[in-house]
Amino acid sequence: MTLLRIDSSAATQGSVSRALTDRIIAALAPDTVITRDLAKTPPPLITEDWINARALPEAERTPAQKAELEISDTLVAELAAADTIVIGLPIYNFAAPAALKAWVDLIARVGVTFRYTPNGPEGLLKGKRAILAMASGGTAAGSDIDFASGYMRHVLGFVGITDVTLISADALAKDPDGTMARAHAAIETLPKAA
Numbered sequence: 001m002t003l004l005r006i007d008s009s010a011a012t013q014g015s016v017s018r019a020l021t022d023r024i025i026a027a028l029a030p031d032t033v034i035t036r037d038l039a040k041t042p043p044p045l046i047t048e049d050w051i052n053a054r055a056l057p058e059a060e061r062t063p064a065q066k067a068e069l070e071i072s073d074t075l076v077a078e079l080a081a082a083d084t085i086v087i088g089l090p091i092y093n094f095a096a097p098a099a100l101k102a103w104v105d106l107i108a109r110v111g112v113t114f115r116y117t118p119n120g121p122e123g124l125l126k127g128k129r130a131i132l133a134m135a136s137g138g139t140a141a142g143s144d145i146d147f148a149s150g151y152m153r154h155v156l157g158f159v160g161i162t163d164v165t166l167i168s169a170d171a172l173a174k175d176p177d178g179t180m181a182r183a184h185a186a187i188e189t190l191p192k193a194a
Helices: 017-026 048-055 063-068 070-081 100-108 149-158 177-188
Strands: 003-005 032-037 086-090 114-117 121-122 129-135 161-167
Touching: 003 017, 003 070, 017 086, 017 129, 017 177, 032 070, 048 063, 063 070, 070 100, 086 149, 100 114, 121 149, 129 149, 149 161, 161 177
Parallel strands: 003 032, 003 086, 086 129, 129 161
Antiparallel strands: 114 121
C-alpha cells in the first residue's frame, strides 16, 4: 500500500493532528509513505495565470504556463499514486487551515481529478480511501460549527474518493485524556487495506 500523508497544522511540535497521523500510519503499516507538509512548504494560492494555464489543453501551454501548473501537477500525481490518503485536519476558527484549502484548490482540476458529465460532476480518483485526523479544542465533529470535516468529505468525494473515515479528537479543551483515548481506540479499528 502507498499512503499519502498530508499535514496541515502550523504547529510542528505538540500538534495533536500530527500525532494522530503518526499513529494512523503506524497502525496501517504502509509499504510506502509520501509526505506533504503544507506548513513547512505552503502551497501557493491560485492566480489568474494559473486559472488561464489550467484551462488550456496541455499541448497548447507555453513553458511559463507549464511552470505555473507544476506544483499542482505534483500534488495531483501524489494523490494518484496513493491508495490511502491520511490528512491531518486541525480546526482553526471552525474550519480547515488556509494551507489545506490552498492544497484543495490546486488538486481540484477539471479533466484531471474530476470531469463534468450530463449527470453532473464525476470524480476521477476512484478506488482510494481517505482518513481525516481531526483535532479541535471544542468544535464537535459534524456539528453546526464544524466547517472542516464536511468540507473535506465533500471535496474528496468530488474528486472520486468516497471512502472517508473521520478520526476525531474534538473535545481537547474539555476532556483531553478521554478525547485522545477515544481517538486512539478508533485508530486501532482501522482496516489495514482499502
